[in-house]
Amino acid sequence: MNKTININLANLFFHIDEDAYRKLDTYLKAIKQSLNNGPGSDEIISDIEGRIAELFQEKIKNEQQVITKTDVEDVIAVMGQPEDYRVDEEIFEDEEASASKSKTKKLYRDTDNKYIGGISAGMAHYLGINPWWVRLLWVVLTLATFSGFIVIYILLLFLIPEAKTTSQKLDMRGESINISNIERTVKESFNSVTDKVKNADYNKASGKFKTGIQAFFDAIGTIFNFIFKSIGKIIGVFFILIGGAVVIGTFIGLFTAGFTDAFVINNTPIYSIVNSTSAPIWLISLLTFFAVAIPFFFLLYLGLKIVVSNLKSIGTIAKITLFGVWLAAIIGLTIVGIKEATANMYKGSVNKTEVLNFTQPLDTLYISTRTSKNYDRPENFRINGMTFTLDENGKKLLLDNDFIFDIVRSNDDIARIKIQKVSQGSSFDEARDRAKTIEYNYQVLDNKVVLDNFLMLDPKSKIRDQEVNITLYIPKGVIIKFDYDADTHNIGWHTSYKEEIYRSEVKDYTWVMNKQGVLDCLDCPSEDIIEEEADEFEKETKLSVDEEGVNIKINGNESSLNIKIDENGARIEASKN
Template structure:
């Protein structure tokens, strides 16, 4: 009700809807504004969102009266009577009207100041949206479109996309889809900022808006399909296993386990993925190269020694996984009492990166003496059992003999030896004293050690990644 307003006419308008004097409504708004701040926010929102009653029909609608000829006539008559009444009492109401007009002028000025304040905030938000939208679009254009064209030339790292990607989708297609998915929302953010700053900004039109929306949805669907294809490439795990008898010398001798490296180490690319890197053979052909090799020692069920080689890989089906596993190239050699094991595996780049790994299990009869060269430290697996409380990697420091219970027994370990951490006989312990905090957690052969004292923090964990 703008005719009886003090600031925006919100309370005067609510008087007609609620049937409560506008004075009480104003007091309620002031109370909630001072107590919680909600009254101020609610008043501003109503002032912005609720339309003003200007025409005769709007004024009737505001008061809940039907808009018809009779009510319009009544409204006009009331206006005429009100004017006549004021003319009659002009001498008595002159001072009051003057005071009222001064009060309304003050509140009109206050309202203008508040609206100006909100307009300034709106302009600031508009500038912020423009900066965010424009910076994101420029970054996407420079980044994604540059990457999308890099597959035309050979640069380090681009080969990796082709070796672990499940689809043959070109890099530029993926970059373009990503640009649309991320860029279109930020374009509309930029457009919104321009609309806030420029009142008469020309609309881009519904055709463009719906076209961009459709392009955005199509791009999202495309990326989802590519993501599903990538995930399905690792849906199944398959393996192939070979078991060969090792004919050791008739005379008892220490069986030495020796890692065998290759010049392929020197030809690796600097960038890798999941233990896998690119390398080149002597003919300059590309190969996938990995050092994901695990080696365990167990007791043989008879008097012979065996070496079991299990090749493992992922695929989009069990048959595909087994096919990729069978294509893993791995070799070993037994020369007298020395077993040389490749500490790497290779496969063709057409097999792609599918979590390829090789797990070796050496089964020896009871009484066989075994020694490890130091290069085997990081390849000893979890299934190897031994009688000393040391980490798996420390097995290379001593000689071992296979016991009747399938557990390696140390031949040259110091008596009452513990691990280099000074672990007590208890498997798990937490010690807090004047020296600091000492935590040792042990579960079977898995160990974790955390030590905090005046010298700093020491952490050691026994896991596959050393």
């Protein structure tokens, strides 16, 4: 049973058995010996170890897997034997090392031959063309798209990695990552630096053309840099305008709302009618200001930093303090919001049933509704679906038309009225207490019941979805008629009558309460008459559809109407019979 050894190869940890480790160690020592401590040998060994680590990573499936002797042999087969790939100066003079094999290229930025970011040089390696063609293409596309390709170039600077290591440079050129190529690439880089030092004057003379071209691209880079800075300044000014406008506007608006009488009408703070919590409006305004203004203040500050390069920092303490205030404001508004939501969580009601005392025998009952005269006052205003008004004595009132009445059968010969008042609150008890404050009235005149189609509230009770449900219990056999101006739109679903009649049409007919608790219509058109009218209409109306179009003919007692629709449009002809 072999021992397992932990090794660090190119800053990566592997578990390897003892036999595999001995073979790998022998292989690496042979490579070092073949290099004979030549120029760049340390970098060559580092790149070879990095490549071996990459091959090991491709073989293992989890961190606990052990590298075996077979795995090492497979890697050596890919990398090659040291004696087979020893490279000397004579080989460097050839066009290609015989050990090089074609390999799929990878896209990197070639920063060794860059003018700006090395993107063009890297793409040239990838496409196998001269980098100047790529650079020319960038210039043409940039001019054709009105500098739009500059954005793409910037994105590519972040998206395309730089070829830093020898392995990455070989990948960029599509060369196999083995001992021969790694050694050759490192020595080429080393010799290139050495030659530049030895032949500085020659390079200076031979590089004049390249220097001129580089100056041209530097000029373009300067122009692009100016464009980017100008765009940045415009964005900074935009941030300043938006941030400043929101901060100032929020301050003025909330200061006006929270610390003045902007929401006070007829000596009544409207905010207190809607507000469910006890939090004063100035506190809500202050919290809202901090929650909204602080983020936009930082946006304003960011814009100033962009426009003014030497702007002094507001300091870490100030930033932390502002963030703490903003967080406290958010928490405070959240608490107020939760209290506001829970204030309407429960619904409670109070009921009162009274006998209707008529001065005449109840053979026929007339039902009417009335509207408050206070709706017509010029000082009224609407709030949350209700009307804020003053009565004749100057008392403040809230009027609401959330009123429904039902007509059902009484269990005896006595007519009754049930008044149910409903409201919301943070608890059932609070909801019932608030429902008791609802004011609703009705009136009995001879054999008529006059129902208010509105309810009245004290503004101190606040708006809590208050409503009133009225139920009239009418004995069997009583005839029911509605006044002409009665509002029958508010008849509830517990009232049973002919399905063919709309609620708005109920007042046009006479009804009687039957023993099943359903209102029978005494003067509604019979079904036979309705069917006869429908048949007559069908006889008088003829519809024909053919290849010439659609033809509709309606014959009346005194005139007829002919409608024809075809490809030329619609034509209407009327004639007298």
